[in-house]
Amino acid sequence: MxxxxxxxxxxxxxxxxxxxxxxxxxxxxxxxxxxxxxxxxxxxxxxxxxxxxxxxxxxxxxxxxxxxxxxxxxxxxxxxxxxxxxxxxxxxxxxxxxxxxxxxxxxxxxxxxxxxxxxSADWQIRALSEPDTQRTGKGSLIGFNEQLKVNVNLLRSLIQTPDFTVESMSVGTKSKTDVAIVYIEEFVDKNVLEETRRIIKKIDVTYLLEARVIEDALEEKKVLFPLVFTCERPDVSVSALYEGRTIIIVNGTPYVLIVPTLFIHYFQQPDEYTMKGRRLIIRFLRFFSWILSILLLGLYATVAQFHQDWFPHKFSKDLLTQSDTLLPLPIEIFFLQFILDLLSETSLRIPKSTVLLVSLIGATLVGQTSVDAKIVHSLSLIIVGISFLTSMSLTAGGLWGVMSVLRIVFLLIGYYFGLTGMAIGFLITIVYMASLKSVGVPYLAPFIPFQFKEFKDVLFRGDLRTLINSKHTYPHKHKK
Structure with missing residues (x-):
């Protein structure tokens, strides 16, 4: 003025x-x-x-x-x-x-x-719809939308307790964006809550259009793995609140942020808590999918480069030692991975009416045509396809991007340094993950540090009544 x-x-x-x-x-x-x-x-x-x-x-x-x-x-x-x-x-x-x-x-x-x-506000809002990336075969079909008040209302409708608490604040110096910190007073981890408050209050931006800004602030430093869980489902968010976690809602964003985020949280899906069966096998399947997704390309490159003698001579000769394809093996894999990522990206940007057409073109291009033209090997196509599918099973929450990076890293390690290099690389990855903390909580808890009492919902989904009546505890960096 x-x-x-x-x-x-x-x-x-x-x-x-x-x-x-x-x-x-x-x-x-x-x-x-x-x-x-x-x-x-x-x-x-x-x-x-x-x-x-x-x-x-x-x-x-x-x-x-x-x-x-x-x-x-x-x-x-x-x-x-x-x-x-x-x-x-x-x-x-x-x-x-x-x-x-x-x-x-x-x-x-x-x-x-x-x-x-x-x-006397009269905002135009989108009708509630089913979540896009966190769908379930049985359970709630309602997802969050872009209005903060609507999202808080959805949570309140599921949590009938006066302990449900909403702290409102604004972020942005020029244009103010409403942000809400939501928690249940009786269950919330006070250390996590205080750390979340401190970080959000320190955010100094001209405007806030996306929750990604708050995600970066909560992570505090550039890290490979996501330390903030993004959730589109009110029922999953309510479960997180009862586990003592804190939710951040940003006006204009159709999902919420949940902290602390542990690595195990990416393997817990709503189906496990709404269906009778698959309490054990489904979570091991997701763990196996994660390992297969990041290591399979590297293992394939290692076998083709150093260990052809592991397989019968005829098989090894036809598929590994005397391949007559145009591209070298690493370039083959990079090419196939590029095409699959391009198809995935394109399907998100084009009108829904043309997705089927693009999928058919991509299937023709990546499939029989590229094999017949001897651009890529049929075995490479199968291996890359399996690796891509296993990674897609863990898209919820934000882990998919990490797996895309690790696939390429382990491919190069496997091709140049073999199994020993991959073993060392995998060990370094685990050590790196163990060093990460989500708002002060170790990322690999309850594995590292080991908490036996928390294993009732880690390797398998335990009895629901036991889970509901038990209180979660989180280790913190200042605790011995």
Whole structure:
């Protein structure tokens, strides 16, 4: 603001309106409805068109105030005439500017250096739908949407306890974005909660459009593995709250962030808690898929390069030692991996009506045509396909990107350094994972540090009643 502007409202209606118009650069969607109170006193309602419920303003503010007489003070108007629940007095221009962008309406009356802010927001929201990446065969079919209030409402509908707590704050210096920290007071890990508060309050950005900014802040440093779990499902989020974890909701983002995040959390899926069978085998299948996804390409390259004698001579001759394909083995794998990643990326960017066509083209290109043209080997196609499919089984939560990187790393290690190199590389990966912490909680807990009591929902899903009645504990870096 320059010297001629004020930080607080004045008693001049005209001056106040002029300053608000200049602050929003006379934006055409700032609407001003002038009217008269008590025959001679001018007044106005200011609001942003498109995000404010004008019918609500007309019925609950404009009509009552037009019939007003003998104004004593603005407090009496708020308590006696304004029938909108969320209404209060305001004097600061900065508070007014922020409130207008959130769909609130401002009532100014000539002769008063205060205004009345009334919440009459009417945001357009997307209907609730099934989650895209965290679907389940049995259980809830509702996912989060982009509105923070709707997402909090979904959680409240599932948690019927007064301990359910929502802490609201805003992030951004120029454009404020609503952020909510959600937890259950009785169960939450206090160390995690305090660390989460501290980190989010320290975020200094001009604006916040994506929750990724908060994810980066919570991770605190650049790491390979995701230390924040992203979740589209209210039921999974509620389960996390009862486990003592904390949820961060960002307005405009159709998923929530859950901390602390342990490596084991990526292998726990909703199906296990809604179905009778597969309590043991399904989690081992996911562990095996993770290991196979990151190591299979490297093992294939190692066998082709150093250990052809592990297989019968005819098999080894046809598939490994005398391959007549155009590309060397590493380039073959890189080419196939590139095509599969390209198909996956393209399917997300194109209209849904053309996904089937692109899939058919990709299947033809990667499949029989490339093999017949001797660009790639048929065995390479099978190995890369299995590796890709196993990685897709663990897409929920954010682990998929890590596996894409590790696949390539272990491929190169296996091709140049063999099994010994891969074993050393895998050991280094485990040591690196053990060094990571999610808001102070070791990433590999309860394996490292070992917590026997927490294994009731690690290698297999334990009895549901036991899980429900037990309280989770998390080790912290400052504890011995």
């Amino acid at each position: 320059n010297e001629s502007t004020s930080t607080t409202l004045s008693i001049s209606l005209h001056k106040n309106i002029k300053q608000i118009e200049e602050a929003v650069n006379k934006s055409s969607d700032l609407k001003i409805r002038s009217f008269t109170i008590d025959v001679v006193r001018d007044a106005a309602i200011l609001y942003i068109d498109g995000i404010t419920d004008t019918i609500n303003l007309q019925e609950n503010i404009l009509k009552p105030l037009q019939g007003l007489s003998n104004i004593r003070n603005l407090e009496s108007i708020v308590s006696e005439k304004v029938s909108i629940i969320d209404a209060r007095l305001v004097t600061e221009f900065n508070e007014i500017f922020l409130a207008l962008t959130k769909g609130k309406a401002l009532v100014l009356i000539d002769g008063f250096d205060q205004g009345i802010l009334a919440d």
